[in-house]
Amino acid sequence: MRIIIATLSGALFGAGLLFSGMTDTEKVRGFLSLLGPHPWNPTLAFVMGGAILPMLLAWRLTPSRAPLLAPAWPERLTGLDMPLIAGAVLFGIGWGLVGLCPGPALAALLWGGAEVAVFTISMAAGMIVLPRLRRIA
Amino acid sequence: MDIIWTTPNILRALAGGVMIGAAAALLLLVNGRIMGASGLLGGLIDGTGDMPRERLAFLAGLVGTPLILVALTAPPPTNIDTPWPTLIGAGLLVGIGTRLGAGCTSGHGVCGLSRFSPRSAAATATFIAAGILTVRAFG
Numbered sequence: 001m002r003i004i005i006a007t008l009s010g011a012l013f014g015a016g017l018l019f020s021g022m023t024d025t026e027k028v029r030g031f032l033s034l035l036g037p038h039p040w041n042p043t044l045a046f047v048m049g050g051a052i053l054p055m056l057l058a059w060r061l062t063p064s065r066a067p068l069l070a071p072a073w074p075e076r077l078t079g080l081d082m083p084l085i086a087g088a089v090l091f092g093i094g095w096g097l098v099g100l101c102p103g104p105a106l107a108a109l110l111w112g113g114a115e116v117a118v119f120t121i122s123m124a125a126g127m128i129v130l131p132r133l134r135r136i137a
Numbered sequence: 138m139d140i141i142w143t144t145p146n147i148l149r150a151l152a153g154g155v156m157i158g159a160a161a162a163l164l165l166l167v168n169g170r171i172m173g174a175s176g177l178l179g180g181l182i183d184g185t186g187d188m189p190r191e192r193l194a195f196l197a198g199l200v201g202t203p204l205i206l207v208a209l210t211a212p213p214p215t216n217i218d219t220p221w222p223t224l225i226g227a228g229l230l231v232g233i234g235t236r237l238g239a240g241c242t243s244g245h246g247v248c249g250l251s252r253f254s255p256r257s258a259a260a261t262a263t264f265i266a267a268g269i270l271t272v273r274a275f276g
Contacts, residue, residue, distance in 0.1 A: 002167070002168050002188075002191055003190060003191055003194045004194075005163060005164065005167045005168055006164065006168060006170075006191045006192075006194040006195040006198070007194040007195065007197060007198040008160075008163060008198065009160045009161070009163045009164040009168075009172060009195060009198065010160070010194065010195035010196060010197065010198025010199035010200075010202070011160075011198035011199070011201070011202040012156055012157075012159060012160035012163065012198075012202075013156075013157055013160040013161070013172065013174075013195075013198070013199050013243070014198060014199040014200065014201070014202040014203045015153075015156055015202050015203065015206060016153045016154065016155075016156030016157035016159075016160060017153065017157065017203065018153075018202075018203040018206055018207070018213070019149060019152065019153035019156060020149060020150045020152070020153020020154055020156075020157070021146065021149060021150060021153070021213070022153070023203070023213065023215055024213060024214060024215060024216055025215055025216050025217050026214075026216035029272055029276075030141060032265070032268040032269050032271070032272040033269075033272050033273075034269050035269055035270070035272075035273045036273055037272070037273065037276055038272070038276075039138075039139035039140060039141050040138055040139065040140050040141065041140075041141040042140065042141075042142065042147070043146060043147065043150045044150075046147050046150035046151045046154060047150045047151075047153055047154040047157065048154065048242070048246055048247065048250075049151070049154060050150065050151040050152065050153065050154020050155045050157070050158060051154040051155065051157040051158035051161065051247045052154075052158060052247060052250055052251045053154075053155060053158055054155060054158035054159045054161070054162045055158050055161050055162055055165070055247060055248060055251035055252075056251045057162070058161070058162035058165050058166055058251075059165075059251055059252050061166065062165075062166075066169075067165070067166060067167060067168060067169030068166060068167045069167050069168055069169070070167075070168055070169025070170070071169070072169060073165075073169055074165075074169065074170065074171045076252070076254070077239075077254075077256055078255070078256070079256070080255070080256060080259050083237050083238065083239075084238050084239060084256060084259065084260055085238070085259065085260070085263055086237060086238070087233075087234045087235065087236070087237030087238020087239065087260075088234065088238040088245075088259075088260040088261075088263035088264040088267065089234070089263060089264070089267045090230045090231075090233055090234030090237065090238070090267075091230065091231055091234030091235045091238055091241060091264045091267070092234070092263065092264035092265065092266065092267025092268040092270075092271065093227075093230050093234075093267050093268075093271045094226075094227040094228065094229070094230030094231035094234060095227075095231060095242075095264060095267075095268045095271075096267065096268035096269070096270070096271025096272045096275070097219065097223055097226070097227035097230070097271055097275060098217060098219050098223070098224060098227045098228075099216075099217070100217075100227075100231070101174070101231065101235075101241050101242045101243075102174035102175040102178060102231065102235055102241045102242075102243070103174035103199070103241070103242060103243050105228075105231075106174060106178065106196065106199050106200050107199060107200070107203045108203065108215055109200050110200060110201075110203075110204040111203065111204050111207045111208075111212045112212070112215045112217075113215065113217075115215065115217040115219070115224060116215055116217065118221065118224050118225060118228070119217075119224050119225075119227065119228040119231075120228065121228070122224070122225045122226075122227070122228025122229050122232065123228040123229070123231045123232040124178065124182055124232060125228070125229060125232060126228065126229040126230065126231065126232020126233040126234075126236070127175070127178065127179040127182055127183055127232040127233070127235070127236050128182055128183050128232075129229075129232075129233070130179075130183070130232070130233050130236045130237060131183050131185065133233075
């Protein structure tokens with residue numbers, strides 16, 4: 001049952017990303033053009049705002065019960081640390097260079113052409129090398 | 138400042154956003170899991186994550202559903218004009234950065250902000266600021 005729910009969630013996520021226009025990198029780079037050089041495109045703010053609404057309700061339900069098919073809610077981490085901020089900086093640079101973040105990259109993987117495929121494979125490679133880089137460092 | 142505002146586009150953005158939030162709420166309330174694209178993928182392929190089959194199922198839905206939908210209509214433009222070396226470098230940065238920073242736009246930006254997580258708020262503000270400066274510098 002958990003597998004079916006995960007598939008449905010992924011399917012709805014993918015459909016939402018496609019429908020909202022987040023696989024169009026011009027819209028994303030337009031949103032990030034708050035200081036120029038392109039005209040500002042507010043689409044991403046409305047996607048994020050729309051997505052936060054159901055989740056505000058969902059989190060409100062969590063204190064009084066357990067997940068339907070899991071023993072407990074996700075752990076809540078506290079405190080800021082260097083990896084969090086450094087990681088966000090690296091991610092933001094890569095995001096700004098192309099206009100793709102992991103969700104839309106995966107949603108467009110099989111139809112977005114060689115550009116999306118090369119980006120997504122590089123992204124996966126980065127995810128795989130990080131634990132090895134950590135071990136060396 | 139010029140703003141690109143077309144009302145149908147904004148309404149689609151809101152509706153698509155609600156679908157994304159509903160997907161996250163479903164995964165949270167039933168499976169007790171954060172819907173973060175980078176965490177679900179990264180934990181599967183670097184071998185550190187639990188429940189690989191569940192991760193694979195989520196990714197199959199995420200990758201497969203848009204493929205079916207665009208086959209029914211026509212693929213929308215992705216408008217990528219990035220040179221190949223930059224594309225590879227940016228992919229590496231996104232992969233390393235999201236795993237080091239424990240999340241991306243979906244995990245921190247949607248699930249974390251709606252939980253009022255200070256860590257996610259800091260991460261989201263940071264990656265948006267870094268993105269803004271990068272677009273400012275490189276277009």
